[in-house]
Amino acid sequence: MKKNTPLLIDAEPYPFEFSPAACALLIIDMQRDFLEPGGFGEMLGNDVSQLRRTIEPNQRLLATWRANHLQVLHTREGHRPDLTDLPPVKKIRGRSKTTIGDAGPMGRILVRGEDGHDIIPELYPLPAEPVIDKPGKGAFYSTDLHSILQHLGIRQLIVTGVTTEVCVNTTVREANDRGYDCLVPADCVGSYFPEFHDAGLKMIKAQGGIFGWVSDSSKILAALAYSVRRLQKTKPTKPRKKP
Ligand code: TIU
Secondary structure (H helix, E strand, C coil): CCCCCCEEECCECCCEEECHHHEEEEEECCEHHHHCCCCHHHHCCCCCHHHHCCHHHHHHHHHHHHHCCCCEEEEEECECCCCCCCCHHHHHCCCCCCCCCCEECCEECCECCCHHHCECHHHCCCCCCCEEEECCCCCCCCCCHHHHHHHHCCCEEEEEEECHHHHHHHHHHHHHHCCCEEEEEHHHEECCCHHHHHHHHHHHHHHHHCCCEEECHHHHHHHHHHHHHHHHHHCCCCCCCCC
């Protein structure tokens, strides 16, 4: 694939012009505590199948990004073991019996280093893929994500992960204000609440793409496959020897 040749991805509200070399796949918070049966999300009464349907499409996108040597980054929501970066209001809001920092089914909830805080095995980061540990919902707040993206020459983001209306939406809004183009593939993001998922996507693409674009992973993969086929067709053939 020619990484500097722009491609068009079928998207809403209009096609997304995509420059592979400048476009990172940013996978938000695909953590065991949010997605795994028996994790914190399920313990709170949430239907984790709404999130688990995103695993396969994310795996396909991730495999394609890796195969084409494009940039991948992962995020994890969580806090320092001493909880000094946890706003007291975040700890007590929700009035749940068990909150961040308490013992949960897979270790202390949303605490760095605990099993539940880590990324699910199906999408586990490779050593060369930056993992951004974020204390908030947005991936830019109180992290080095913006500097890393600038050093890598990234101007566009394919944002996937969970949950659509919380960490994905907050990150897309933060990215938009910092000058990034964001495309969200609907099948690669999920929410415990289908109606919030739908509204979260509508909010991104409304008003001419006020925060970004919405598409589907199949359309992203189709655009990349087309670019590879086009390149194969246009490869110079060896001049024929004269008889
Ligand atoms: N990653 C993320 O979205 N964190 C959340 O807490 N999401 C909820 O929907 N609760």
